[in-house]
Amino acid sequence: MRILIVTSGTGGHFYPALCVAELFKKLHPESKISFWSQGTLLKNTKLEGIEKKEIPSYPFVGMTKIVQFLSIIKTIFLSLKLIPEMIKFKPDCLISFGGHTSVAPCISAYMLGIPILSHEQNYKLGLTNYLVSRFAKFIMTSFPEADPKLPESKVIFTGLPVRENIGEVKIEEAEKRLGFKKLERTILCFGGSQGSEAINKTVWALLPMLDEKYLVIHITGEQFVPQIRDLKCQYVNFKYFKEMSLLYALSDLVISRSGASTVFEIIKTGKRAILIPYPGAKSHQKYNALYLEKLGLGKVIFQNALSENLLYNMIREIFELNNKSINVNYDELLKLQKIDATKNIVDLVEKIIERKMIIS
Template structure:
């Protein structure tokens, strides 16, 4: 099978696409994949590293306010569609999938107009502008949250989950904690604020250090590269604590997630897919700076199902954070209830569900 994949802008759109390609390649090494992204986006750096053929188009997103820039964006979109049609005719894909971000617009639209089977993958509980637009033209809409179904034509919708979930599943590896200089026998919470970190979370966590030091659990805290030095200076004033490990970034996140008992994080779709696949309880602090406030809506899905607690950034404080961590890590019954609830929401075979949809569409087109 020949597949064109497109997704860009943020890791939340790119990582699921890469996870899907990796899974397909493992089981079907003869599958040919082509990735279409923007020339300056994160995908232009991440995709070639995976030795996946990459072609770029020039496209920008729409401004949400009235702006002359939107006229230019329409022109770029039409030019992008023309280039994508050329790429598609040359590559001759059996199916085209878009995993989000404005770069998907011309790619998936061009494929639909050329009568190539098309799918969009929506990671969030509330779709973005591009996927709302494309949903009118595609054959299938793959979703990760049941609540996203109401935004699309029900006949097109299929619940597949997020392919990233398939990459984190595995045996619990407590030994990973030794690499942080921590004990393998104590309950452990991982705290992070996304790849770049989050200042409000950093401030609350640093203020909690003295409190954490007295607890019968341990803390791994990833500050984000941008904030690491500032946090280290503040820690120096308080003094190092034996049950707390501070790092700028975690490169082996799947292994670390399999070693910990609780996660405190933002509520990005990829993170939530990983947490639920592993059955990990969480305390979610949604970013208030995202489109359509989708992180809060993502978090509410886990909250309403008993898999997480939600703490809004405006309500975040050291006292509230420590209290919620205590409530989970120091109460085995509470933790086990949340583990079961998270596991119930998790879709561990997401990549295969998505691949099956693609395979069926391609077969139907050939028949």
Template sequence: MNHNISPKIIFGSGGTGGHIYTGIAIANELIKKIPKTNILFIGSKNRMEMQEIPRFGYSIEGICISGGKDKFFSISGFILSIQLINSLFVANKIIKKFSPDIVIGTGGFVSFPTLYAAKRNKIPILIQEQNSFPGLTNRIFSRYASKICVAYEQAKKYFQEEKTIITGNPVRSEILKLPSKEKACFHLGLKIKKPIILSIGGSQGSNSINNAWIKGLKKIIELDIQLIWQVGKFDIHKIKKNEISHHSNIIFMEFIENMPICYAAADIIVSRAGALTISEICLIGKPYILIPFPWSSNDHQNRNARILEEKEAALIIKNEEIENKLVSSVIKLANDYSMKKKMRKNILKLGKPKATNDIVNEILQIIL
């Protein structure tokens, strides 16, 4: 590998943690292989990527675009129309100025103007699709892509076979080398011999998951179960006011910055069925309870979760049932040694530890 070359690469990544951390994982691997790589992210103004991506040392340019459940693609209002026109113009301006060798789309509405500008300027495109059912942006631009890297076998049928490759989802390298459970528990102030549950509500948190925990906290504490609880920005003040949530067995936070520590400490993980979280947990091999977000675009979270359930690698609780079922399901799983053992074994079979490396190799084949 020629370490003296300086490729220029743009990522269209934003909107959700899944799109953002996918881009960061690929960028980190690119820098590892070619240290002089010049990377620029394009994100959506006022979304989490504008804070998160600079935290990892990368530059980001913001465009004014919003979406959610394909709202972006069914534009009905004047404001959204103006946003679309403006974002296409700004993305085109950024790409012309930066003059990248390749543009990488990791899905989501912010990728649309970025990939459109790449196509318009005849710049090679690589698409990374995280879900079993591809998003609309990736389906539209797949015909112009040089390569499409998909996470699931089920996604292949939506793309041209000759340029689609199953790589799995890229994850940050620190997920592949977790600290010991002892170190993690010491860092978090938790007891190693008592069950530890990690609850992840997605990058914004989850009101329904939070309500289920609030209802069951007393029972959790009575059974001396410990809970690492990511509550999100919308419910953090409500949780802070709840006296029982300040018990020593409960650690709650708005956003988990040190995810590897929390993964290492956990005995059971409860989360939404976002593609990136699933990919990380398939690599660390922990018993897993999934609560698909019922309003995800194309119902992709439910589709992702079903793949794990079919392989007996995870349990699914429907969103409308979690207040009644979450705590009892966690307690039952915590006490079922054979079920936990089976889930660990089955989920590890689904992990793709070389995903990031394989995607980067595809990028380098296009630009070098």
């Protein structure tokens, strides 16, 4: 088998794609897998037995009309440029995990008659995945409820691949490897793979309000961390942290953005969450957050209402009422936790390739 996987370089697209690539290689060691993406994650990720290629990305969402026009022209030219490389690799199937980076390879594959599978991470369909869905044989969805914009005949619910060790690490192992102990109320705060200035500033203002029962683990991104005086709580910060499974193991509450990967990591671990959706990106994160709130694991604060006082009151409510104020839909939660999205995607691709080989 020859599998081509294409994805944006941001964590929400990149890590689910990586899960699928690694499982394919594990189940089919003889297979040829090429992983096309861009950015820091691609450069810093070691792929055993998997070829990787960096390709450019031309964003057109949220841009001026002139920039959008130029991006479309560049994307078309890139798709023509990629055709010889695609012919050389001869993929049996292309799996797209979205983002601007995926558009040109999908156009190339469509022109060559290569089957395309697209995965939509978010609750609401993004523009690039909407474009890719025109070419795709099937559209795989993270959430049980598919966006009505998608043609029903193409939609297959697979779930969203989550890194295998998320939710599997014991507290004792996490404490040993991290070098500090979990406290009675441990909060994990982060703003996605790029960090969030709005969340960071609110968390720093919140810290003096927390007592000695609290441990705050904070992933800040590249922002400068100010010196905060008179803290009663314990505070640990990282610019970036790769092994999120360790931090989830210690946490009782997650405060974060609501990218699809984060939402499904929260679902898998069963942690309570306060979600602050990123206000851009066509409100994708808003709908992801509202889904988690409907499930009963999350509470939503929109960024224009965010303040340290509101966040503090919400934290107190969750801890001091012992979660009684949140009604969790355990039946739906358990169904989602049992889904092996990575295996679902691999199984679907295997069936498509086998059928193609039989027909040909």
